[in-house]
Amino acid sequence: MASGRVDLDGNPIRPITICMIGAGGFIGSHLCEKLMAETPHKVLAVDVYNDKIKHLLEPSSLPWADRIQFHRLNIKNDSRLEGLIRMADLTINLAAICTPADYNTRPLDTIYSNFIDALPVVKYCSENGKRLIHFSTCEVYGKTIGCFLPKDSPLRQDPAYYVLKEDDSPCIFGSIEKQRWSYACAKQLIERLIYAEGAENGLEFTIVRPFNWIGPRMDFIPGIDGPSEGVPRVLACFSNNLLRRESLKLVDGGQSQRTFVYIKDAIEAVLLMIENPARANGQIFNVGNPNNEVTVRQLAEMMTQVYSKVSGEPPLDMPTVDVSSKEFYGEGYDDSDKRIPDMTIINRQLGWNPKTSLWDLLESTLTYQHRTYAEAIKKATSKPVAS
Template sequence: MEPEFYVLMEDASPCIFGPLEKQRWSYACAKQLIERLIYAEGAENGLEFTIVRPFNWIGPRMDFIPGIDGPSEGVPRVLACFSNENPARANGQIFNVGNPNNEVTVKQLAEIMTRVYSKVSGEPPLGVPTIDVSSKEFYGEGYDDSDKRIPDMTIINKQLGWNPKISLWDLLDSTLTYQHRTYAEAIRRAMAKPVASS
């Protein structure tokens, strides 16, 4: 498949969805609908807006637990890039935010995660092979999705001077290191508790 079929550009890629009986497309349709409403409100009534399309964001403290992990600081820092630093250049824009070099299959991700976890935990890699399971077999009949979605970063680079810098390995390493350091002992304790029998 040629790149023009899976590299997504904010201002040129066609918005094509699958058939109605493939329920998974409702998520993509809902996101597109809200983008269209926001854009129309900007065009018709002068709403200042920036649309951000995150492509598989991950990182330490991404899924923090309020009251346990403290206040969330990550989201405000990310949003400040658009709202505070260059508001005029971000207004009315749609930005893909991701790293086109980090695109992998689910199988490749599982294999990388196994190696990263072994490095972070000090435990040997699992001696279990990675198997291929089709999306239809895993999710059922109603599932349908794009095979590839790679963000084009031209607009965000041109408007804000931003380029992704962190490799998938480094993202997974820093995220899993944080998660392991923060939660591994609590998980071990929880797993060691006896389970009440019924």
């Protein structure tokens, strides 16, 4: 497996130890899987939960058992964090509150999680001369310049007004009472701090801006493996509706546009960053699939078709229903209008391109959702309600 691996410049890859914070989440679980199956690297997996990586931790007879260790700790208040960062060659920080339903309803938790709690991680890396890969977000771009043009302006079709470039595009957020932007703003400030640590103190860093990575194990299904009143990100919301044969809820008409990338494609990009420090250090990378753009309405329609194919159930008579953002998310919600990543920098530095079409990634993801949850939902919905 590991022997003979070389980096993009033909140099042999030396096995390293990675302190992965937030390893028990959606992205962390896929990254751990990839590192265990295809590389010789060791992982110190830090999180408050480990359900999504249990299959990598047990039984102890797994071939990689001596290369992954789980450390259950909350980085807000645990003195073991610095020791773990010092033991590793590289720290990857994925820990965050990152579901839009929280940004306007729990803005303090959101800001603390995405800025204050990330500060010691940056500090320990900088002080101990350790490399850091920090997960930011495409949301730091906020809204596109084009969305402020008149609806009928031909300039709206000009990529100069909407394509998001790491070293060029401005960050455009709404007013302070639109608390949706608490997340983006906190992520932007931690990016600026990391960049400044690089410039002033020589921190070796890479910043990742994910553009809607989706796939198996993303978030939770309300009432099954998460709170019944919880609102996860759109993939899990729509999966939940499809599993329960409810209409998919389109917020404010579902006109916002997103580009979706398959988690397995995106993880390839992260592995290239890990194993090619000379090409990744000091860089900010967009990681997304510009070819997979849809409106949220189109996403709902496509998921309805794909789910019908993989489950064998007929599509609903009323597949979608409109809902206002105030009703769905509460006061202070706002939205990014369009998110097309510019790919120049990641192509140039790492030669990475996504491969999977939206249809194909939805087919494998919804097959997983159906296999994992359909029975549990059937059981939960057939239980008599306690009086």
